Amino acid sequence: MADMAKQIVETNGLPDVASLLFRVVNGLGLLNLFLLLLIKAKLLLGSYKLHSLQSKFLFLHPCQVDDGVVLPDEASLYLTAIEDAEYKDDKIEFWNNVYGFDMSCIKKQAMMEPLVDTVDQKQIVTNCHLLKTMDISKMVLGDASFTAPFKLIAERDDYIHAFVAYFDVSFTKCHKLMGFSTGPRSRATHWKQTVLYLEDVLTICEGETIIGSMTVAPNKKNPRDVDIMVKYSLSGRRCVVSRVQFYKMR
Numbered sequence: 258m259a260d261m262a263k264q265i266v267e268t269n270g271l272p273d274v275a276s277l278l279f280r281v282v283n284g285l286g287l288l289n290l291f292l293l294l295l296i297k298a299k300l301l302l303g304s305y306k307l308h309s310l311q312s313k314f315l316f317l318h319p320c321q322v323d324d325g326v327v328l329p330d331e332a333s334l335y336l337t338a339i340e341d342a343e344y345k346d347d348k349i350e351f352w353n354n355v356y357g358f359d360m361s362c363i364k365k366q367a368m369m370e371p372l373v374d375t376v377d378q379k380q381i382v383t384n385c386h387l388l389k390t391m392d393i394s395k396m397v398l399g400d401a402s403f404t405a406p407f408k409l410i411a412e413r414d415d416y417i418h419a420f421v422a423y424f425d426v427s428f429t430k431c432h433k434l435m436g437f438s439t440g441p442r443s444r445a446t447h448w449k450q451t452v453l454y455l456e457d458v459l460t461i462c463e464g465e466t467i468i469g470s471m472t473v474a475p476n477k478k479n480p481r482d483v484d485i486m487v488k489y490s491l492s493g494r495r496c497v498v499s500r501v502q503f504y505k506m507r
Contacts, residue, residue: 327394329426334388335440338409338459338467339380341418345454371485371504372452376421376441382461383409383417385440388471402474409467417459417467420487422451453487453504460496467491482507 352364388405427436439448459467469489476482483506490499 326430328430329428329436330392330394331390331427331429331436332393333390333425333427334405335385335423335425336388336407336409336471337381337385337421337441338383338417339376339419339421339441339452340382340415341376341380341452341454342416342458345418349454368454368456368502369504371506372454373449374452375445376450376452378441381421381441382413382415383411383467388422404470404472406470407468411461411463411465411467414462417455417461419452419454420489422453424448451506453485453502455489455500456502457498457500459491459498460493461491462494465491465493476505 349364349367352360352362352367386407386409388407389403391400421441423438423440425436425438425440427434437443437446439446439450441450461467467489468491469487471488472486474484476484485504485506486501487504488501491497
């Protein structure tokens with residue numbers, strides 16, 4: 258199978274992806290299945306590269322049939338907020354004083370690049386907000402660019418240092434509903450979570466709310482990169498802030 262896939266990719270000049278149509282005989286007759294081989298590229302939904310995932314599935318359109326399926330066929334993107342003082346001080350605030358030198362210009366760059374890492378569920382301070390649900394089997398060019406509002410409610414008194422994004426996927430076309438989550442409260446996966454550090458340290462009390470929106474779009478110069486804009490505001494008893502931050506996922 259691996260040799261055949263490699264040969265098809267080389268023959269057709271598709272270094273990133275190949276779509277193969279298989280006919281599988283089961284007890285009920287012939288079933289048309291699409292096997293989407295992701296070569297070189299990973300399933301980058303967890304890294305916010307939604308446009309990359311979308312482009313892979315567009316290769317299926319020329320050979321779609323009525324009973325063809327794309328699996329997983331549904332994905333949901335979530336956002337939450339965490340306390341992460343130790344890592345932020347160690348990896349980001351560190352640049353303010355590097356053995357006596359002010360290298361804060363690097364700090365600004367470090368803040369703009371989201372971190373893909375595993376988050377401890379004990380760090381979660383707020384609820385998890387559903388940003389967007391996508392029907393992967395019906396995605397078209399442009400669907401991976403979106404703006405979604407969010408509302409995060411504090412579940413305890415704490416500090417907030419970062420937002421965390423993750424995704425769930427579902428296999429709704431199977432005979433039994435299946436799926437998995439890449440969230441910090443679920444079993445760890447290859448995709449981990451995406452951490453977006455904040456310029457401010459938010460002091461939040463239980464029940465207070467962070468309101469904002471997130472905009473995601475492919476970078477105009479390099480569509481394999483993703484530009485992320487987050488607007489957020491908090492008007493609490495101990496902290497009042499309103500800010501816009503920009504990130505680039507490479």
